[in-house]
Amino acid sequence: MKRAGFSTKWLPILLLLPQLLIIAIFFYWPALHAVTSSFYLQDPFGFGQTFVGLENYTHLTSSVEYLKVAKFTVLFTVLVTFFSLALALLFAVKADKVLRGAKTYRTLLMWVYAVAPPVAGFIGLLMFNQTWGPLSDLFKFFGWDFTLGVNYFDTAFAMIVVSVWKQVPVNFIFFLSGLQSIPRSVREAALLDNRSGTRRFWDITFPLLAPTGFFLLITNITYSLFDTFGVIDTLNKGEPGNNPMTLVYKVFVDGFRGNDLGGSSAQSVILMILVLALTVFQFRLIERRIHYT
Amino acid sequence: MTIKTTSKILGAATAFTLLGTAAFAETEITWWHAMGGDLGETVNEIAAGFNASQDEYKITPVFKGSYEETLTSGIAAFRAGEQPNILQVFDAGSATVIGAKGATVPVQDLLSENGVDFNIEDYISGVRYFYADNAGKMIGMPFNSSSPIMYFNEQALEAAGVEAPVTYEEFETVTAPALKAAGYVPLVQSHLPWEFAENFFSRHNLPFATNDNGYDGSEGTKILVNTDEFKMHWTHVKQWLDDGYFGFYGTGWNDNQAQFEQGKVGLWIGSSGSFGGLMKKDLPFDFSATNLPFWSSITEEGYQTFIGGASLFAMSGKSAEENKATAEFFRYLTSPEVQYMWHRETGYVPITTAAYEMAKADGHYDRFPAAETGIKQLMLTSGENTKGYRMGFYVQIRDVENREFSRILSGETTVDDAMATIEKEGNELLARFAKTQG
Numbered sequence: 001m002k003r004a005g006f007s008t009k010w011l012p013i014l015l016l017l018p019q020l021l022i023i024a025i026f027f028y029w030p031a032l033h034a035v036t037s038s039f040y041l042q043d044p045f046g047f048g049q050t051f052v053g054l055e056n057y058t059h060l061t062s063s064v065e066y067l068k069v070a071k072f073t074v075l076f077t078v079l080v081t082f083f084s085l086a087l088a089l090l091f092a093v094k095a096d097k098v099l100r101g102a103k104t105y106r107t108l109l110m111w112v113y114a115v116a117p118p119v120a121g122f123i124g125l126l127m128f129n130q131t132w133g134p135l136s137d138l139f140k141f142f143g144w145d146f147t148l149g150v151n152y153f154d155t156a157f158a159m160i161v162v163s164v165w166k167q168v169p170v171n172f173i174f175f176l177s178g179l180q181s182i183p184r185s186v187r188e189a190a191l192l193d194n195r196s197g198t199r200r201f202w203d204i205t206f207p208l209l210a211p212t213g214f215f216l217l218i219t220n221i222t223y224s225l226f227d228t229f230g231v232i233d234t235l236n237k238g239e240p241g242n243n244p245m246t247l248v249y250k251v252f253v254d255g256f257r258g259n260d261l262g263g264s265s266a267q268s269v270i271l272m273i274l275v276l277a278l279t280v281f282q283f284r285l286i287e288r289r290i291h292y293t
Numbered sequence: 294m295t296i297k298t299t300s301k302i303l304g305a306a307t308a309f310t311l312l313g314t315a316a317f318a319e320t321e322i323t324w325w326h327a328m329g330g331d332l333g334e335t336v337n338e339i340a341a342g343f344n345a346s347q348d349e350y351k352i353t354p355v356f357k358g359s360y361e362e363t364l365t366s367g368i369a370a371f372r373a374g375e376q377p378n379i380l381q382v383f384d385a386g387s388a389t390v391i392g393a394k395g396a397t398v399p400v401q402d403l404l405s406e407n408g409v410d411f412n413i414e415d416y417i418s419g420v421r422y423f424y425a426d427n428a429g430k431m432i433g434m435p436f437n438s439s440s441p442i443m444y445f446n447e448q449a450l451e452a453a454g455v456e457a458p459v460t461y462e463e464f465e466t467v468t469a470p471a472l473k474a475a476g477y478v479p480l481v482q483s484h485l486p487w488e489f490a491e492n493f494f495s496r497h498n499l500p501f502a503t504n505d506n507g508y509d510g511s512e513g514t515k516i517l518v519n520t521d522e523f524k525m526h527w528t529h530v531k532q533w534l535d536d537g538y539f540g541f542y543g544t545g546w547n548d549n550q551a552q553f554e555q556g557k558v559g560l561w562i563g564s565s566g567s568f569g570g571l572m573k574k575d576l577p578f579d580f581s582a583t584n585l586p587f588w589s590s591i592t593e594e595g596y597q598t599f600i601g602g603a604s605l606f607a608m609s610g611k612s613a614e615e616n617k618a619t620a621e622f623f624r625y626l627t628s629p630e631v632q633y634m635w636h637r638e639t640g641y642v643p644i645t646t647a648a649y650e651m652a653k654a655d656g657h658y659d660r661f662p663a664a665e666t667g668i669k670q671l672m673l674t675s676g677e678n679t680k681g682y683r684m685g686f687y688v689q690i691r692d693v694e695n696r697e698f699s700r701i702l703s704g705e706t707t708v709d710d711a712m713a714t715i716e717k718e719g720n721e722l723l724a725r726f727a728k729t730q731g
Contacts, residue, residue, distance in 0.1 A: 041728040044368045045393035050731035059721070065696075130542060131551075149543030151703060238359060240692060241544030242699035257361045258689035259368065259389055260725070 031272060037265035044259040056266035066250070066267075073246045076160065077224040083164045084220050085213070088171030093201070095172075096179045106176065113169035117227060121234025124162035128154075148235070149243060156244045159235055163228045171216050178212035179205070218282055225275075247271055319351045320618040322378035322611075325370075326354055327363040327603065328437070331570060335638045343625045350618035352379075360386065360603065361688065367608070371396060376608040378619050381436060383603040384487075385687040387424055390606055391432050392511060392685055392730055397606040398616065400623065401431040407620035419597045419671025420644045423681035424604045427508040433604035434623055437641045439566030440598045441488040442666045443586060447579040449477045449559040457560065457581075460589045464560075465529065469538035472559040478540040480533065481549045482562040486694040487601050488585070490518070491682065493526055496587045498596040498676030502723075507683035511727040514684060516719035518694075519712040522591050527708045531701050541702045544695050565667025566602060568640025572661070582663040584670050597673040599681055602641065633657075642668040684719075685726025693718045 006012050038056050042049035060066045095105050115123070127135045128148040139146040146154050182205060190204045225248065232249045240253060248271065255264025328336045333356050340354045357363040360383035367380040380397075382390050390396060404411040413421055413431055419440065424433035445457045453471035458464040464480065472479035482488045494501040499522060501507075504514045533539035540558065542548040553561035554571075556578050562585065571580065587595035605626075607619050625631060632648030635641060637657060643649050649668055652658065658665040684690060697711035706714070 041725055041731075043393050043729045044389060045396040046372050047393050047395050048730045050728040052728060059725070063718075065718070130548070131555075147542075149545065149548060150541060150699070152705065237543070237545040237548075238361075239544040239546075239695065241695045242697075242703060242705065243544070253692065254689060256365050258686060258692070259365065259386075260686060260689060260722075262729075263725070 034265045041262045080163045080224040081220040084167040092175035110169045117230030120166040121231040128158045320614045322618045324354045324379040325357045325377040326381040327360045388685045399432045400434045409624045436605045437602040438600040439564040444561045444582045457583045477559040479538045480560045481540045483546045485698040486691045492598045495599045495679045497591045501682045511685045519716040566641045582666040686722040
């Protein structure tokens with residue numbers, strides 16, 4: 001059998017080179033830099049520095065505040081991922097059944113996808129405004145004195161709502177196309193076996209959606225951990241105070257606002273390890289049980 | 294073509310180029326600042342005024358975002374060798390810049406080396422040493438300087454039948470109950486660390502940090518927030534909130550100022566630099582301002598306060614011509630006319646006595662008595678703890694203060710625990726900063 005391939009060795013390398021260079025310059029080099037800076041305490045202007053070994057790391061692990069931020073990040077990630085996926089799946093299943101005006105429904109549901117995170121955060125600021133926000137007014141009507149930016153729980157609630165709202169459309173698109181790729185014959189066969197729509201969904205549709213769901217799970221966890229930065233920054237209005245923040249936002253607060261290069265480098269190294277562990281875990285343990293067709 | 298003609302052409306070309314450059318031999322300098330909106334317009338006006346006043350130098354102001362963003366861009370640019378000639382750095386970031394010996398040319402040296410007269414006594418006393426080193430040499434040129442003062446809604450005070458309070462005791466027993474009964478939120482503030490921490494210490498002439506408030510170097514400096522007087526203040530603030538004497542709407546400056554502007558609030562502790570903006574806003578009520586209150590149980594008379602705002606640093610690594618241009622710009626900037634214009638337009642204090650005298654002579658304070666509050670407060674009695682404070686990583690320490698103060702107000706922590714936390718985390722940050730200097 002003849003294998004398709006390159007006749008020379010250097011051509012594939014040459015073709016890969018631009019991509020490799022980009023990765024090296026924009027990922028490996030800064031990552032390496034972060035690792036080295038995390039062992040130093042240095043003057044931001046670059047005049048003085050002291051080698052402190054692991055002190056930047058022990059400072060973090062012994063900090064009650066850092067652990068509090070880490071706990072919030074985990075909770076935030078779980079809630080945002082769960083609600084983004086669950087709501088999107090619900091919408092996709094419902095939209096899949098619509099026959100008349102299906103295109104309009106779909107377009108309307110996808111619309112929010114185009115909103116940039118800081119803009120989403122800004123819309124959140126307007127909706128949840130303490131004095132005249134329509135959503136705050138609604139909550140006040142039900143006796144919940146909603147104070148964005150003053151009450152920790154209320155601010156966290158707003159951050160989760162805005163982040164979920166922003167992410168649902170992306171998941172919706174993927175779930176919908178996943179649903180539409182399930183063969184009609186399979187669905188019809190299932191219909192003969194069982195009349196219960198709920199049972200058919202959990203026994204047939206849901207397992208067949210698993211590859212899409214798994215892919216979305218990974219992207220949603222990454223989204224909650226990293227891409228929600230704009231939402232959190234906007235809702236904190238640049239002055240976090242006692243408001244919740246995620247680990248990525250803390251890297252920014254300490255490094256870019258506070259000019260503590262060593263401390264924030266250590267934080268970003270911790271995040272890198274976290275992402276690495278997460279990726280290995282997901283691909284090793286979960287992907288084995290999922291069959292792509 | 295012979296060699297002779299070629300050289301002739303070349304010669305002519307060179308002469309032409311030289312002529313060209315001679316005609317446009319302006320030394321260009323850049324100024325990175327954090328003044329947005331109306332303030333940015335006034336900054337552009339100052340720069341245009343300087344450019345029009347002579348034809349040797351040209352300054353270009355560039356808006357770089359918030360105070361924190363401006364400092365961070367300045368640092369990143371410095372490390373890449375692309376720093377601007379002048380960088381505006383805010384109060385909390387000044388320890389970082391002054392600590393980095395070699396990042397800037399001390400403004401006092403810059404001026405005297407370039408033949409610009411400099412006498413620190415020309416500057417008003419509250420401004421003089423805030424950006425100076427421990428020997429009293431001015432490092433950063435004070436620019437937008439303000440102090441926390443107390444604005445009041447005149448209709449609110451009238452409705453309540455009270456005067457603006459001088460002391461916090463008077464506020465607590467007389468002003469606040471009357472304003473509350475009249476249907477107003479008695480008091481709001483805008484910046485907890487600046488107004489209820491830093492200036493609490495200067496107003497009562499209490500030390501804010503060891504090592505002469507940090508001026509004697511970062512090594513071993515400790516923050517002094519865990520004290521009886523300071524805890525007393527915060528116990529009362531929390532009590533005011535619970536009694537409906539004090540409103541708190543978030544860490545952001547505008548969240549609280551907006552409440553005052555809407556006419557719901559009697560007293561607002563804001564910045565003297567907000568005066569110009571408030572005048573332009575056409576508020577639904579008349580307002581005026583008075584000094585920041587003090588506790589008569591701590592001191593019989595209130596001392597002068599710290600300035601807030603920012604100063605201009607001349608970055609190092611620039612050519613002698615450019616430094617000369619920077620010095621000339623500072624000469625223009627500190628001239629009484631420009632200072633008075635800046636003061637009049639924005640409400641920031643004039644930094645020199647001459648500019649203050651000019652504003653007085655022009656009748657500015659007869660027209661707007663409240664405009665004089667900030668500068669008068671900066672000229673009150675000084676004490677050993679009122680010249681300023683110098684703490685490294687203070688931006689992060691402020692974040693810790695903001696966090697813990699907000700938690701006191703939301704009931705998540707107690708005053709004792711909050712002060713212990715600020716002391717612990719503050720001292721850790723100070724010790725870490727000292728190591729960055731090594």
